[in-house]
């Protein structure tokens with residue numbers, strides 16, 4: 001059950017997506033997100049389909065992983081779709097008392113859901129193909145101009161990596177603690193709300209204790225290896241833009257151009273707000 | 274009576290991801306009621322995974338598991354009852370303590386069983402005494418104790434449920450020699466007194482040789498041997514081939530045999546070793562005190 005959470009999980013591999021410069025990946029993911037929201041025409045959204053299929057195909061991430069990453073956001077999608085369906089005015093398709101579904105509401109609901117689904121599927125690809133270390137490296141470099149504004153870019157990036165890195169660890173820890181308490185007869189599946197909330201205590205307390213312990217140990221280990229922030233730190237792996245990065249950038253650029261073109265010239269198939 | 278029976282038991286972690294890993298592979302096993310079984314196997318051989326099936330924490334990917342003759346995953350089985358019947362002390366149980374006081378923590382298991390307060394109180398005190406905790410420790414916070422004391426509290430928490438089958442996953446890892454000796458003797462005493470089934474996972478062959486009656490050897494997700502201690506350790510060559518060792522004393526006797534001394538091949542504790550040496554010396558007419 002808990003294992004289904006995959007955010008921040010890296011799938012090692014050797015595809016072109018894995019080997020791309022993390023900075024380029026972050027930029028292109030951002031462009032992809034903008035592209036999704038720029039597409040005011042449903043046809044424009046369809047451009048993302050070949051894009052995603054190709055990206056997942058190239059990266060060799062199994063298709064089940066897409067479904068896994070989508071599972072946690074399903075409730076949000078359903079909720080927003082319902083809101084959109086019932087509360088947007090327009091041409092009435094179906095009515096029951098004060099409830100009515102309009103054509104505009106329906107299309108908006110569908111388009112919004114697709115947008116969120118594509119958003120999650122696309123951005124998960126970034127964390128699936130980029131190791132947390134490469135990811136922060138990229139983030140740090142991208143934001144390094146902000147250091148002039150006295151923003152602690154390195155520290156923020158380091159905090160993010162550690163947070164990302166520890167999500168799976170904490171999930172695993174939670175699983176182990178749950179097993180241990182179940183082995184002592186803890187009942188987590190039945191009972192009312194208060195009983196279930198109470199049943200969480202035996203899990204949360206050891207989890208917090210272990211999280212703090214880990215944080216302590218990690219800090220100590222980092223200090224033992226003379227870590228003292230970003231000042232004057234050099235890198236073993238230098239980031240370089242290769243031809244594959246240019247190639248991918250061009251590909252994303254073409255997709256983006258297609259979306260804009262569709263926005264401007266394609267016939268309006270369905271009206272959206 | 275057969276306490277634990279596994280039939281073609283298989284468990285695979287993370288099915289359908291690149292991390293797919295079969296940790297228990299078609300295991301067949303029968304463990305008699307009242308047996309004291311040592312479980313050995315190299316790191317990652319699937320020991321922890323296997324024993325988590327015995328109280329229904331893990332659902333087999335395929336195969337069956339029977340406890341006291343009941344199929345754990347049959348539709349009408351109340352699995353929660355078996356979590357109590359089969360007491361499992363997980364690896365590093367001291368990190369799972371959570372209550373304000375040691376007393377309350379030990380009482381968590383019996384409390385979940387729905388026992389009366391008087392019964393709970395009696396069991397908590399009994400279990401605490403069994404693992405060598407002083408009565409005054411019962412009122413302190415479990416987080417203030419040393420690692421070894423925490424471990425005792427955790428073990429007491431399971432003992433207090435008075436399980437028919439007691440499974441301990443490396444209960445002595447990281448303890449000092451005295452602490453190890455104490456905890457294992459307490460478990461042995463508990464076994465003698467109640468005649469219940471005990472499974473002890475350990476990386477110390479000396480401990481297994483000293484306390485267990487039978488040994489289950491796991492390697493690469495499968496069972497390699499399941500036999501009496503003497504029979505298992507007499508197959509030293511095979512055991513070493515799968516990356517484990519036999520007790521030191523067994524190795525000493527193996528070397529003696531290689532040098533042509535007529536000593537037995539099933540020596541695995543100091544006690545036996547002494548007797549065997551004395552016997553040999555006597556046979557040769559060497560005078561000794």
Ligand SMILES: Nc1ncnc2c1ncn2[C@@H]1O[C@H](COP(=O)(O)OP(=O)(O)OP(=O)(O)O)[C@@H](O)[C@H]1O
Nearest residue numbers: 286287294296314315316317318319320321322323
């Ligand atoms: N939660 C998990 N998810 C994925 N794989 C796992 C998980 N737990 C264990 N494994 C894998 O299953 C295999 C068996 O693990 P298990 O913990 O049963 O070994 P073990 O014999 O208890 O080892 P140890 O002596 O180190 O405790 C290992 O290869 C391990 O990597």
Ligand SMILES: [Mg+2]
Nearest residue numbers: 320321364442
């Ligand atoms: Mg283990």
